[in-house]
Amino acid sequence: MEELTQLSARIDGVGYALDTFYLLVMGALVMWMAAGFTMLEAGLVRAKNTAEILTKNVGLYAIACIMYMLCGYSIMYPGDFEGAVFRNLTTFGTGLVAAVDNDLAAVSGGDASYSRLADFFFQVVFVATAMSIVSGAVAERMKLWSFFTFAAVLTAVIYPVQGFWKWGGGFLEQLGFADFAGSGVVHLCGASAALAGILVLGPRKGKYGPGGAVNAIPGCNLPLATLGTMVLWLGWFGFNGGSVLRISDVGSANSVALVFVNTNMAAAGGLLGAMLVARAWFGKADLTVILNGALAGLVAITAEPVGPSPFGATCIGLVAGLLVFLSIVMLDKLRIDDPVGAISVHGVAGMYGLLVVPASNADASLGIQLLGLLCIVGWVFVTSIGVWLALRYTVGVRVDEQTEYEGVDLHECGLEAYPEFTTAD
Amino acid sequence: MEELTQLSARIDGVGYALDTFYLLVMGALVMWMAAGFTMLEAGLVRAKNTAEILTKNVGLYAIACIMYMLCGYSIMYPGDFEGAVFRNLTTFGTGLVAAVDNDLAAVSGGDASYSRLADFFFQVVFVATAMSIVSGAVAERMKLWSFFTFAAVLTAVIYPVQGFWKWGGGFLEQLGFADFAGSGVVHLCGASAALAGILVLGPRKGKYGPGGAVNAIPGCNLPLATLGTMVLWLGWFGFNGGSVLRISDVGSANSVALVFVNTNMAAAGGLLGAMLVARAWFGKADLTVILNGALAGLVAITAEPVGPSPFGATCIGLVAGLLVFLSIVMLDKLRIDDPVGAISVHGVAGMYGLLVVPASNADASLGIQLLGLLCIVGWVFVTSIGVWLALRYTVGVRVDEQTEYEGVDLHECGLEAYPEFTTAD
Amino acid sequence: MEELTQLSARIDGVGYALDTFYLLVMGALVMWMAAGFTMLEAGLVRAKNTAEILTKNVGLYAIACIMYMLCGYSIMYPGDFEGAVFRNLTTFGTGLVAAVDNDLAAVSGGDASYSRLADFFFQVVFVATAMSIVSGAVAERMKLWSFFTFAAVLTAVIYPVQGFWKWGGGFLEQLGFADFAGSGVVHLCGASAALAGILVLGPRKGKYGPGGAVNAIPGCNLPLATLGTMVLWLGWFGFNGGSVLRISDVGSANSVALVFVNTNMAAAGGLLGAMLVARAWFGKADLTVILNGALAGLVAITAEPVGPSPFGATCIGLVAGLLVFLSIVMLDKLRIDDPVGAISVHGVAGMYGLLVVPASNADASLGIQLLGLLCIVGWVFVTSIGVWLALRYTVGVRVDEQTEYEGVDLHECGLEAYPEFTTAD
Amino acid sequence: MKMITAIIKPFKLDDVREAIAEIGVHGITVTEVKGFGRQRGHTELYRGAEYVVDFLPKARIEVAVADDIAERVIEAICGAARTGKIGDGKIFVTELAEAVRIRTGETGPAAV
Amino acid sequence: MKMITAIIKPFKLDDVREAIAEIGVHGITVTEVKGFGRQRGHTELYRGAEYVVDFLPKARIEVAVADDIAERVIEAICGAARTGKIGDGKIFVTELAEAVRIRTGETGPAAV
Amino acid sequence: MKMITAIIKPFKLDDVREAIAEIGVHGITVTEVKGFGRQRGHTELYRGAEYVVDFLPKARIEVAVADDIAERVIEAICGAARTGKIGDGKIFVTELAEAVRIRTGETGPAAV
Numbered sequence A, B, C: 001m002e003e004l005t006q007l008s009a010r011i012d013g014v015g016y017a018l019d020t021f022y023l024l025v026m027g028a029l030v031m032w033m034a035a036g037f038t039m040l041e042a043g044l045v046r047a048k049n050t051a052e053i054l055t056k057n058v059g060l061y062a063i064a065c066i067m068y069m070l071c072g073y074s075i076m077y078p079g080d081f082e083g084a085v086f087r088n089l090t091t092f093g094t095g096l097v098a099a100v101d102n103d104l105a106a107v108s109g110g111d112a113s114y115s116r117l118a119d120f121f122f123q124v125v126f127v128a129t130a131m132s133i134v135s136g137a138v139a140e141r142m143k144l145w146s147f148f149t150f151a152a153v154l155t156a157v158i159y160p161v162q163g164f165w166k167w168g169g170g171f172l173e174q175l176g177f178a179d180f181a182g183s184g185v186v187h188l189c190g191a192s193a194a195l196a197g198i199l200v201l202g203p204r205k206g207k208y209g210p211g212g213a214v215n216a217i218p219g220c221n222l223p224l225a226t227l228g229t230m231v232l233w234l235g236w237f238g239f240n241g242g243s244v245l246r247i248s249d250v251g252s253a254n255s256v257a258l259v260f261v262n263t264n265m266a267a268a269g270g271l272l273g274a275m276l277v278a279r280a281w282f283g284k285a286d287l288t289v290i291l292n293g294a295l296a297g298l299v300a301i302t303a304e305p306v307g308p309s310p311f312g313a314t315c316i317g318l319v320a321g322l323l324v325f326l327s328i329v330m331l332d333k334l335r336i337d338d339p340v341g342a343i344s345v346h347g348v349a350g351m352y353g354l355l356v357v358p359a360s361n362a363d364a365s366l367g368i369q370l371l372g373l374l375c376i377v378g379w380v381f382v383t384s385i386g387v388w389l390a391l392r393y394t395v396g397v398r399v400d401e402q403t404e405y406e407g408v409d410l411h412e413c414g415l416e417a418y419p420e421f422t423t424a425d
Numbered sequence D, E, F: 001m002k003m004i005t006a007i008i009k010p011f012k013l014d015d016v017r018e019a020i021a022e023i024g025v026h027g028i029t030v031t032e033v034k035g036f037g038r039q040r041g042h043t044e045l046y047r048g049a050e051y052v053v054d055f056l057p058k059a060r061i062e063v064a065v066a067d068d069i070a071e072r073v074i075e076a077i078c079g080a081a082r083t084g085k086i087g088d089g090k091i092f093v094t095e096l097a098e099a100v101r102i103r104t105g106e107t108g109p110a111a112v
């Protein structure tokens, strides 16, 4: 009997270890998405603004990690971690940390199936993702330190509050709002904050001309943009795959596998959708739109990657690719200048992803999905615009005209990204 | 007794979960190889053809995933999955998917050791790899949409048929043909299709001059080519390591570890071999040849990564590095214009890999290896040349001369990869 | 009873498999760091020296793997592997390899918890890391083949000897010297060898002017440098996370999770520290210093990632970021020309990391830490300077002035990294 | 005929082209150059080491014109390129001995 | 002495160099320039926004020659650079007051 | 006025600028050019195929000066740019018919 209990405890331990390992690997893939956003954005801006977008991306990641540790995590999961991270602050050593992670008794008692610190790791990389969405949209014209200030507020408060509504057990969760891995909580959140930023900032100089003219401002390095997209694609296996949160039994393992397949197929569908519509409309395979299409497929499937069949996921992606194309063209008509397509990819495809959940998940209702969508957009947009306006009327959000003309790199970073290559412009 | 059964089932579950997780992680690494091919090829073409090679690579990945799901997988594994993926098409929801994946009973009964969907994921990234090999070889002169058409046919039919012969349980498998992870089924297959494409297309304008002159057409971005190679190297751990298909017991785990070590050593050997021979012959450490050497080592070990010792793997790699060097020089003498060395790396080293298996695997025979090699080359080359010729006499495969001179980027994609850097050429 | 034993053996097997798999995945992440160093260094040198730094990085990786297999591993772990790798050399086939890895009896007997080959894989990627540190520091002026000769000696002998002192069970281990994942054994080792190399080589021409003038020699491609840093950040999860060496029970899994979190927080802290001090001192967010800051945080936490709390790790990183900034400025005053900041990042932050261990680990003593630090620096610096001097007085270590002016790429590699972009300089 | 060479601020290039086109001159050749003059460059900072980038990117335009409209072209360039701030640039005029249109072999004023 | 400046299509550069070399002139200086003329540029499309790249890459070559061979050099350039299509370019000739070979200090026709 | 155009080795640019500045001339326009001359280029090797890069990067500097100091400027350039090795470059001098400072509209020697 005792031997049986011992064996059972050992199995518990291995299962716990497997789930923890799985969460850590998936989290590392999500961390890798930060590199994806960085490369994507660096590829889609002009050379003269590249060093600054790089600085923004690495800087925001660091700020997001620190603010979420200091404050955001406790707001988002008030009960979950029993304030442990907060309490960690009171000591420098590890004593308390060890004390707060799960022990075998908790595991065997069914109270825990993975390390709390692994959970924190998986959560902290998500908040960085949300913030990364903003940086691309406001690129090439925003003051570096105003951006960082906003990043601190978003990751400390704005994101965690709406994250709590759904994943922390808040009212959206209780209403049955379905958002498996964060089409809404992460992507739409980021896009809403980005839209607020763009509205406060205004378009880049020269982007829109008189008489409704839309001028192209080509990204300077498309191999980087492509690399960034493929990094994001890879990282998304962690983003969605890890959101199952458990792999150590047959059912969960099957779910994770389905999530991997559907994530991949939705991206493929999105890419193809955007490529076909670009071909039909422009007559050309516009690479930047195609990359946005793949990302739109990924964002759309994120709300429910275990719902559809692989074929269904492909279709969801295809439609997302089409939508993102239309959105890119339309936002330009509305003179909303989004250099990397963040609003279209994360906002439009994010909303579509939330609303299409009921098609493959019988438990979800369109009404609740819409409500959740509105709550997220409302909260994030309103608070963000408040912060952006506060920044605008104090330190300012936009660089002056000459800096914008000469490139923010020289003024904010004091160096150039490609000192030997760039031609005068 | 019942407790024992329960415990046993729990162990089954954890083992199943571990194997599934392992396959998914390995599959994600193979997916990452798509980024490797993209960067490698983008680095080895000229700036004016870079956006198009990027488009080809992301596009072919999407097409490969979709065609293989729709058709290729069922051809390659007719029994295995009991037509489940096909049946998935009949429904949009997940019901059927859930029904077709394994349940605990199947697992405990020994009928299944990992998720079927994880298997599909691992397979689908392989077919994309095979197709990626083609894109580099036909770079800088092929029409985008003809390429995509070929990609659809290869991934839907050509690859799966010969894949079935070996991995689907077909006649090569029954004859005892040894090809552990696909030196033949994946790499030689891709190279054969590429060779057919090159023969139909002809060399890039200006590559060969009168009197046997071979002109250099330098790749425009060697850091990208190097990055691509290192991405492939990393991804290859998944490619070979995952092909053990099981890790959850001591023996399998040891095998996977040996595969990792041998894969790494063969790449190191290949790199060193190519570097030394380039040094001896050219007097220079030609980076592009060195990178090809590492890849040749990887391709060569792929046919049997559990056969040789780590030292043996290093030697196999060294020889592959030498062969790839000779092949690159010789193909140019034959006026076969392969901008990235795909035929040399995947074709020549692939054949060598197949033929060297008997040296470290007593169960393999040189005759059968040769037979398998010929079957693969024969089938893929003949069908491919048929498709290429059909394309040539209908929509055409080669861009017109002016497009080639100005770069395919402007004509196919409507944009430039490096609009601010490129100098007129 | 027998059933119980069988079940227990199966659990042993799954645990062994999980630990092996974990080590292999972590090792693959460390291998990926080689790509990180390559991109970082390629981004921080001038265009005309880029192909050569790429060649150096891939070449040194291959050389490190081969030399460590042939000789280094046996020196570092004389007992551990019972000479198995050496014995592997006597056969080409796998028989002996299979014989030397662990069997179930050894596992159940508690003698082994992961595959010996997985251990070799994890070790071999570490030695490559150490050597990668050197390449950046001596960039833009060293002869390629002298560098490779040094690489062979460092990875075959110099690194393994001091590695034995700590991880092979040598005297530093017995004294209680604490260096969890290698702030000293790997990073300080690499930095000491690099410093010796720089002193023998001298600064790049034009770096220092008369009257104490320090001239800037800007890196040519900051997106690559940023990508490299993020690759290293990701890889470091493997570097530190894998160094727990076991994950298959609750306690180990918690440790690994803590290591992941602390590694991430230290990097974030380092980045922020460097960014703030650069902002305060220069008035600009110098991206290259910020990237060095993140790496410094990573190096510093490497000595003890399970000691501090996440908050503590952030603080350790912050201080490292500050130190690295001061070190960069100071080394330039001392006219020690380190193009990528390797001495500051791996040397200064490595020493700091070793010395700060007692603050979060009660078992460690400052005295022993200092002793270990001195032993490592002493051994590596003295032997390295010997090798460098021997090379200098035989084949020479420094390229001639004209080669340096025209760029080492043309002379060593015979090609250019960016043939279409680079402007004359 | 005259060869008019002007060194101007790059962002004024489009304005200058339009101004010349109004006079009926459509052929222009533009070179990216570095200008050193009274206008100062900027200071960059790289890893703590200051360095001055003391050249400024300028556009150098060449227009070959018949003698009778040279004056008007010079005025048009002046008008379009002026910002009134230091660094606006210079115009240099040289005598053109001959001009040939390669395609047709035409020479003289008909060729420009 | 004459300074002959020609704006040609870049892919004709090698032919032109060879043609001049046959006359015995080996020194040439080449600049990459952007040409605006009657030949039209192309339209690119980026994320749905059209934009016209209306300049064309051209090579600008300068050759200083003694008066007696100027005519032959001009003819050689014309012959080698002509495709007969629009955009073939122009040749401009100016009087050279002096020429100096820096290495030796030689001046006049001996220097070119 | 004279327009002095010199083709020099790029790494001599700073020396030349300083030498000219000492005479009191501060305005210079520099173009990156490719030079073909008696100095040979280098051979590169790419995947086994040799190719000759037969042009050499050179800096082309233009300085417009008043007649009276033209001689001194030429000498200064010669002195600063000379290495005595092949490829040191050439100086070409043409007569300048007119010069205009765009900012102020000044013309003649006052403008250069």
Ligand SMILES: Nc1ncnc2c1ncn2[C@@H]1O[C@H](COP(=O)(O)OP(=O)(O)O)[C@@H](O)[C@H]1O
Pocket (backbone or CB within 6 Å): D007, D034, D035, D036, D037, D038, D039, D056, D058, D085, D086, D087, D088, D089, D090, F026, F027, F028, F029, F030, F062, F063, F064, F065, F101, F102, F103, F112
């Ligand atoms: N004497 C000169 N010869 C050649 N180029 C000149 C000369 N003087 C000025 N330039 C060019 O004109 C540009 C503008 O000159 P600058 O002195 O800055 O302005 P301004 O014309 O307002 O006095 C310089 O950057 C340089 O390229």
Ligand SMILES: Nc1ncnc2c1ncn2[C@@H]1O[C@H](COP(=O)(O)OP(=O)(O)O)[C@@H](O)[C@H]1O
Pocket (backbone or CB within 6 Å): D026, D027, D028, D029, D030, D062, D063, D064, D065, D101, D102, D103, D112, E007, E034, E035, E036, E037, E038, E039, E056, E058, E085, E086, E087, E088, E089, E090
């Ligand atoms: N008047 C001019 N002054 C300076 N450059 C000119 C002039 N006319 C033409 N060019 C140059 O010559 C190139 C070819 O001229 P274009 O009008 O296109 O062809 P064509 O000589 O066949 O009429 C132009 O791109 C431009 O660089």
Ligand SMILES: Nc1ncnc2c1ncn2[C@@H]1O[C@H](COP(=O)(O)OP(=O)(O)O)[C@@H](O)[C@H]1O
Pocket (backbone or CB within 6 Å): E026, E027, E028, E029, E030, E062, E063, E064, E065, E101, E102, E103, E112, F007, F034, F035, F036, F037, F038, F039, F056, F058, F085, F086, F087, F088, F089, F090
């Ligand atoms: N006749 C010429 N016309 C125009 N440029 C010339 C001429 N001769 C030489 N050059 C330029 O001067 C550079 C140096 O000339 P080169 O013949 O190599 O050296 P050197 O002046 O020592 O004889 C060449 O690369 C070329 O750019």
